[in-house]
Amino acid sequence: MTTCHVRFEFQCERGKLKYSHAVPQSLVTAADPRRAPDATYMKTFLATIQPIVMEHEPACRAASNTQCGECGSPTAKILLTPMSWLHIINDPFVNVWANPVCANDACEAKTRQKIQDLMALMTSGGAAKVRTEDSTQPTDSGVIVLPCRVCDKRDKTFRCTRCKEVAYCGKEHQKADWSVHKRICKPAA
Structure with a gap:
């Protein structure tokens, strides 16, 4: 080699x-x-x-x-x-x-x-946004839309069904982040 x-x-x-x-x-x-x-x-x-x-x-x-x-x-x-x-x-x-x-x-x-x-x-050459503690924004209807934890996409995200504190744009990103997220994922009260 x-x-x-x-x-x-x-x-x-x-x-x-x-x-x-x-x-x-x-x-x-x-x-x-x-x-x-x-x-x-x-x-x-x-x-x-x-x-x-x-x-x-x-x-x-x-x-x-x-x-x-x-x-x-x-x-x-x-x-x-x-x-x-x-x-x-x-x-x-x-x-x-x-x-x-x-x-x-x-x-x-x-x-x-x-x-x-x-x-x-x-x-990204500076084009990506760095997540802040408060990176959620309400929609016109007042609903809080969480960005995908992996790519920051906000369109059609879904929350973790267990903790409800993070969101993903699809199953692929949820799987990719699970090794990190599982350490803090606790069932929602």
Whole structure:
């Protein structure tokens, strides 16, 4: 298998950590895989990136705050979220955000959502909106329409039938978000 060296930049509160790792040449492609993800590409990307990211977790922990970024409680773990820039052929790299979180699942879910929003903003060239705490808007009939938690679409969304606190534009986005949402999803009172 042909490989090429790629720069990895870990963004931590106390600075940027830089490393170089060999990755399969097939991951470096002029087409941005985030725009239309291919299942085989994504599987290869994750299988390659996860061990590299975990190798640098101790250094990221040392370069991160000792308190949760959401609530200020002691850090229980560091969320390491990679963002591929491997489609930039002349300078391919992977940016990895290191975010300290406590043991509270709600803090982790909020942090993950903020990261997703930031990634959407970056890949859209600033055209995407970053979700705020109050991102709901009443319709003309006074009904509150929640945006899709994944893509922010507001047309024909449906609420989670269990908690009624988040909405999705379709089953595909609900499934995609379940690994994060299930940690805070509680039956509505």
